[in-house]
Amino acid sequence: MKEERGKHRIVVLNVNSEEHSVAVKDGETLLDVLRDKLRLTGTKKGCNLGVCGACTVLVNGQPKNSCLLLAAACEGDEITTIEGVAGEGVLHSLQRAFINHGAIQCGFCTPGMIISALDLIKRNPDPSEDEIKEALSGNLCRCTGYTRIIDAVKSWKKYKKTKEPPSRSYDSEKFLTVGRSLPRVDAADKVTGRAKFAADYYFQNMLYGKILHSPIPHGRIKKIDTSRAENFPGVKLVLTGKDVPDITYGVSPARYDEYILAKEKVRYVGDEVAAVIAVDEETAEGALNLIQVEYEELPAVFNPTEAVQEGAPQLHERYKNNINTHVDHHFGDIEKGFAEADCIREEEFVGNHVYQNPLEPHTSIAYWENDGSTLVLYSSTQVPHYVHYMVARVLDIPLGDIRIIRPTVGGGFGAKAATTPLDLITSIASKKTGRPVKMLYSRKEMFLYGRGRHKQYMKFKIGVKKDGRITAVKSKIYLDGGAYSSFGVITAYYAGSMIPTLYMIPNYRYEGFRIMTNKPACGAMRGHGTPQPRFAFESLLSMIADDLGIDPVEIRLRNAMEANTRTCNDLDVRSCEFKSTLKEVEKKSGWREKYGKLPPGKGIGIGCGGFVSGAGYAIYRGQVQRSLEKKPEAFQKKAIFPHANAIVKVSEDGTAVIPLILAAEIGQGAATVLSQMCAESLGISLSRVRIRMEDSDISPLDLGAYSSRTTLMGGNAVVMACRDVLKKLFATVSEIWGCKPQELEAGENRIFHKRDKSKDMEWAEAARRYFNEHGPLVGTGWYKPPEELGGDYKGAAVGTSPAFSFGSSVCECRVDLETGKVKIERFTDYHDCGTPINPQAVHAQVEGAVVMGSGETIMEEVIYDGKGNTLNPNLHDYLLMTIKDVPEIFSGIVDSYEPEGPYGAKEIGEGATLPVLAAVAHSIANATGVWIKDLPITPEKILKALKNKEEAA
Amino acid sequence: MVISDIALHFPKNLSEAIRLLGELEEARVLAGGTDLLIEIKQGLVMVKNLISLKKIKELKGIEKKGNRIRMGALSTLEEVMSDPLINQYIPALADAAASMASFQIRSMATVGGNISSAVPSADLPPTLIAAEATVELHCSDSSREVSLSEFFTGPREMICGKGELLTSVFIPLPPDETGIAFQKFALREASALAVVNVASKLTIKKGKIERALIVLGAVAPTPVLASKASGLLCGNKPSDSLFEKAALTAREEGNPISDIRGSIWHRKELIQVLTRRTLDEALSQVQGKLRRGK
Numbered sequence A: 001m002k003e004e005r006g007k008h009r010i011v012v013l014n015v016n017s018e019e020h021s022v023a024v025k026d027g028e029t030l031l032d033v034l035r036d037k038l039r040l041t042g043t044k045k046g047c048n049l050g051v052c053g054a055c056t057v058l059v060n061g062q063p064k065n066s067c068l069l070l071a072a073a074c075e076g077d078e079i080t081t082i083e084g085v086a087g088e089g090v091l092h093s094l095q096r097a098f099i100n101h102g103a104i105q106c107g108f109c110t111p112g113m114i115i116s117a118l119d120l121i122k123r124n125p126d127p128s129e130d131e132i133k134e135a136l137s138g139n140l141c142r143c144t145g146y147t148r149i150i151d152a153v154k155s156w157k158k159y160k161k162t163k164e165p166p167s168r169s170y171d172s173e174k175f176l177t178v179g180r181s182l183p184r185v186d187a188a189d190k191v192t193g194r195a196k197f198a199a200d201y202y203f204q205n206m207l208y209g210k211i212l213h214s215p216i217p218h219g220r221i222k223k224i225d226t227s228r229a230e231n232f233p234g235v236k237l238v239l240t241g242k243d244v245p246d247i248t249y250g251v252s253p254a255r256y257d258e259y260i261l262a263k264e265k266v267r268y269v270g271d272e273v274a275a276v277i278a279v280d281e282e283t284a285e286g287a288l289n290l291i292q293v294e295y296e297e298l299p300a301v302f303n304p305t306e307a308v309q310e311g312a313p314q315l316h317e318r319y320k321n322n323i324n325t326h327v328d329h330h331f332g333d334i335e336k337g338f339a340e341a342d343c344i345r346e347e348e349f350v351g352n353h354v355y356q357n358p359l360e361p362h363t364s365i366a367y368w369e370n371d372g373s374t375l376v377l378y379s380s381t382q383v384p385h386y387v388h389y390m391v392a393r394v395l396d397i398p399l400g401d402i403r404i405i406r407p408t409v410g411g412g413f414g415a416k417a418a419t420t421p422l423d424l425i426t427s428i429a430s431k432k433t434g435r436p437v438k439m440l441y442s443r444k445e446m447f448l449y450g451r452g453r454h455k456q457y458m459k460f461k462i463g464v465k466k467d468g469r470i471t472a473v474k475s476k477i478y479l480d481g482g483a484y485s486s487f488g489v490i491t492a493y494y495a496g497s498m499i500p501t502l503y504m505i506p507n508y509r510y511e512g513f514r515i516m517t518n519k520p521a522c523g524a525m526r527g528h529g530t531p532q533p534r535f536a537f538e539s540l541l542s543m544i545a546d547d548l549g550i551d552p553v554e555i556r557l558r559n560a561m562e563a564n565t566r567t568c569n570d571l572d573v574r575s576c577e578f579k580s581t582l583k584e585v586e587k588k589s590g591w592r593e594k595y596g597k598l599p600p601g602k603g604i605g606i607g608c609g610g611f612v613s614g615a616g617y618a619i620y621r622g623q624v625q626r627s628l629e630k631k632p633e634a635f636q637k638k639a640i641f642p643h644a645n646a647i648v649k650v651s652e653d654g655t656a657v658i659p660l661i662l663a664a665e666i667g668q669g670a671a672t673v674l675s676q677m678c679a680e681s682l683g684i685s686l687s688r689v690r691i692r693m694e695d696s697d698i699s700p701l702d703l704g705a706y707s708s709r710t711t712l713m714g715g716n717a718v719v720m721a722c723r724d725v726l727k728k729l730f731a732t733v734s735e736i737w738g739c740k741p742q743e744l745e746a747g748e749n750r751i752f753h754k755r756d757k758s759k760d761m762e763w764a765e766a767a768r769r770y771f772n773e774h775g776p777l778v779g780t781g782w783y784k785p786p787e788e789l790g791g792d793y794k795g796a797a798v799g800t801s802p803a804f805s806f807g808s809s810v811c812e813c814r815v816d817l818e819t820g821k822v823k824i825e826r827f828t829d830y831h832d833c834g835t836p837i838n839p840q841a842v843h844a845q846v847e848g849a850v851v852m853g854s855g856e857t858i859m860e861e862v863i864y865d866g867k868g869n870t871l872n873p874n875l876h877d878y879l880l881m882t883i884k885d886v887p888e889i890f891s892g893i894v895d896s897y898e899p900e901g902p903y904g905a906k907e908i909g910e911g912a913t914l915p916v917l918a919a920v921a922h923s924i925a926n927a928t929g930v931w932i933k934d935l936p937i938t939p940e941k942i943l944k945a946l947k948n949k950e951e952a953a
Numbered sequence B: 001m002v003i004s005d006i007a008l009h010f011p012k013n014l015s016e017a018i019r020l021l022g023e024l025e026e027a028r029v030l031a032g033g034t035d036l037l038i039e040i041k042q043g044l045v046m047v048k049n050l051i052s053l054k055k056i057k058e059l060k061g062i063e064k065k066g067n068r069i070r071m072g073a074l075s076t077l078e079e080v081m082s083d084p085l086i087n088q089y090i091p092a093l094a095d096a097a098a099s100m101a102s103f104q105i106r107s108m109a110t111v112g113g114n115i116s117s118a119v120p121s122a123d124l125p126p127t128l129i130a131a132e133a134t135v136e137l138h139c140s141d142s143s144r145e146v147s148l149s150e151f152f153t154g155p156r157e158m159i160c161g162k163g164e165l166l167t168s169v170f171i172p173l174p175p176d177e178t179g180i181a182f183q184k185f186a187l188r189e190a191s192a193l194a195v196v197n198v199a200s201k202l203t204i205k206k207g208k209i210e211r212a213l214i215v216l217g218a219v220a221p222t223p224v225l226a227s228k229a230s231g232l233l234c235g236n237k238p239s240d241s242l243f244e245k246a247a248l249t250a251r252e253e254g255n256p257i258s259d260i261r262g263s264i265w266h267r268k269e270l271i272q273v274l275t276r277r278t279l280d281e282a283l284s285q286v287q288g289k290l291r292r293g294k
């Protein structure tokens, strides 16, 4: 039964001017050999099919996709990888430019970008913007929106080659760190390819796993025969449903409905049926084909309208008529509200099913240490703690026996916000085999696993007075949930709860249904459930403004949320500068000169939005404990445990400060802003701060990167821990100086007396003195959201937050009226994110969100074939905007201060997405005279609408 | 992924490559690999032997040979884009190459591969057919030259037999007073396959269209020579209404399918718009030449 395997040949590869002789198979790509054999892991694998450019290397000076080169064919070529760009300990000017311009977020695309740009500046040291875009046209970035990458390449000459580390060089005279656009603390590692993502780890004796996915959308598993796979040479373990615990998992505790491997039924094409663990990935993949599964196919259903009909195929017994969640919220009195209205308009909208597509594919590696009693799990997750909690549940072991490590993460946007089958299978398989097990998703598997944005079918009705003031709003939304719950219960609530936060809405009714269908489960994507209703609401408001002849900016100003308001659905808005964002975008974009005055084919549009700065309540109830040993708990209107926790530890010589916090850096810049706040509160320079966030054994619990919570919650915990450190330090120093601790201050790396200039000590010296007398200098801090957040109705917890962000965007576009093609030309955005801890990082979030949201509005969509198969599970056919598609973006920040936030800060990460969809849609309507209400607004839909209008006329 | 049972061969010259191609089981030639390796990785084709053309010098280079341009099959898209001869005589081909894929891919992807992959949406064939290019095919004991317009027989199918290698593409130097234009509609600005692409050639003598060729891509299993539309133009004076009529006729000559990139309806609309635009552009090329000539 043994298959004929390809033979190895020895090839000599010249990589970064070093000769390596390596044994390779003829079919091995250069990418795999560089990574797996030479361990030059700076070159990344994002798609393996030639589209993303993360694998770009120079071959004889030309940038090429190493995933499309066979290593054996590269003998004699000169290959340069990111590791060879600069000499040891030296950074190339271009790398410095990337660092200083904030052209890096998650860093997964960065090595490829730099390689492509390097070739460009060699050919053309003064490239124009168009030349830069052309040279980088094969490098996708999901985080940055490309704007800062273009700026970095444009200005590379300004930077000199420098010795590392550059971080010391931003130790400027001024020690103030908060509010300054300082370079990221992880930037140097990311531009050199040193930053290690989960897939870049290799352990001795490691095995690899692959999953067998269901080929049918709905069926019962009658029989699985794994014997041939088990006997396949190199296979160590085959797992099926019977080998995994009878414990369900998921995200929302009320709806844990997934098994690690299907027990009895499969519910979508891609459902996990079996797993093979083998000596290498190829063997594991090969053996999958030998597993024989007999299915009894069941009728399947693919859209929510059909799924709720009597007699439709049922996915889960517990969800009658496939209704997974039903929300019915009514605040005020909408009957009365609509009766008071002078103008009422109702429209239907469709939000599309898009997929986050972080550039880094999901990866997990597990092994057991400490005599096999402790699980170590490396996971490319954005929520280490929830993975921790869920693995403890499924393996039924205490959280204390698990150590979660979150390496550098290549973007998440919600795709990595839940525990994956990879996390769980590697954990189980490594226990069974006694060896480390590594598993990675291919890009296609990422699509199959799903957890993208729910498709939402929305009906919105708004009533207003003659002057545009809103009297009532009603919405009814069907969310296509896919086959499992995942985050979906919360998504269904979010789709309603955030509408009243932006405008004063006296009467509001929301009815939402999340429906199960035989497709990959949907989850939480940037803005979680809210961008689509926001798109619908904003579009409808702009239509109404036009109906009434009120300027769309004006109608928003007349209804805009004010600070210190309790919304109709009992959310407490504290700081709010929404009106300033409106006024600023109006001015900056030249709105008044343009709206209604542009020639056909040119358009301008507005959209607004905002988001929570961290969810008011944790996803699970009760305390941190193995869930199976907890009794079901009633909901309490308070945080049971602190959602963010920090330890700030000072090195014994006092020169380094190490904040420990499990907050997740996934590209958004958490490590940098938390470090900045730490430096600021301690009065030391940023270069002395070395944050550690990756290891749950080292850093205390933080709930992770979701609901845009890190700056506010993590920041508060860090600041509190720093105060604790200073208190101890001041006590020691005041004793030495014979004064009161309150008379001391820290700043500029010193501790000094507020009035007596003679009393002045090096910060590090003070810390040493403390250590001499008291041992380790450590401070602790934590953050619990305020108690009593939200109302008393069912689902009132969703949407609660210590603070809300606000923003307004104006989009300008050009439409080819003959083909329907849209070019988004310019974006102007102003945001109220409280105090920007790092303005550059804020702008970078906005730019990334503008590009992601624009793509969602005009080109992105996961497409199915009517039988549950995904037709575009790759980056060729699922269209992310390339650098040549992006608009010019202006991002501005209005003055604002949030009392609940550290230094007055709020969120920006998700909120920045919210205004985008409607701004784009409105600008297209403005350019063409037709509103397209179902996303994505493709050229075809535009053209069709134009033709229909022509025929009607 | 590793394609474990593939064997890679590096013939040093054409005859060795052709010999291997004839001898080896489930063999394919590997040029840039930007199409073939993707097919293999996705499990769409079974290949046991890959014959790399990398070392074969005869297949490289773009040069003028008599009154024709010869492009070696291994010419990359990047070379096509930047070649002075191409830019001088058929800039539309440089436009087509520039519209393709991404910067990296263009330095790997070859002309021979773009033609031999025989994908309906391929971007070079329409312009090449409009320019009346021929391809040279070599097999073990002979070679033949065929018109590219007769080369394709279906999606991923062509007259190139097993054991036959495409070695060169010949493009006759377009006569004076000729314009060739290319237009592509895709859903994003880079790394995007054509929803529809169109190339048109116009030769205008004494104010009248003497010869016209309109070629449509991505609207049928193979590139379509819109002969009715082309015929309609010949003998007439170029005008907006004539071009519009030709475009409308071309629209009916395409036979597109609906897929994830576009519906039949949208593709037909696009044929019409792009055809008219290529005709306008070809005409203005001719007018430009005349102006410069004077």
Ligand SMILES: Cc1cc2nc3c(=O)[nH]c(=O)nc-3n(C[C@H](O)[C@H](O)[C@H](O)COP(=O)(O)OP(=O)(O)OC[C@H]3O[C@@H](n4cnc5c(N)ncnc54)[C@H](O)[C@@H]3O)c2cc1C
Binding pocket: A049, A050, A051, B028, B029, B030, B031, B032, B033, B034, B035, B036, B037, B038, B073, B074, B099, B100, B101, B102, B105, B108, B109, B110, B111, B112, B113, B114, B115, B116, B117, B121, B122, B123, B124, B160, B164, B165, B166, B167, B191, B192, B193, B194
């Ligand atoms: C990201 C990306 C974007 C792309 N965008 C475009 C695009 O916009 N437009 C477009 O048209 N294409 C596009 N492609 C497809 C592909 O890059 C081109 O078709 C390319 O020209 C193929 O050339 P190659 O040398 O890489 O072919 P290969 O992959 O090496 O070969 C393709 C096929 O042709 C055969 N072959 C190659 N050379 C010969 C020869 N001399 N004689 C006989 N048979 C031969 C091979 O055996 C194989 O079957 C894209 C590909 C990628 C990865």
Ligand code: FES
Binding pocket: A044, A045, A046, A047, A048, A049, A050, A051, A052, A053, A054, A055, A056, A065, A066, A067, A068
């Ligand atoms: S991994 Fe090679 S292009 Fe994406």
Ligand code: FES
Binding pocket: A104, A105, A106, A107, A108, A109, A110, A140, A141, A142, A143, A144, A359, A410, A411, A667
């Ligand atoms: S920084 Fe470019 S993909 Fe994340």
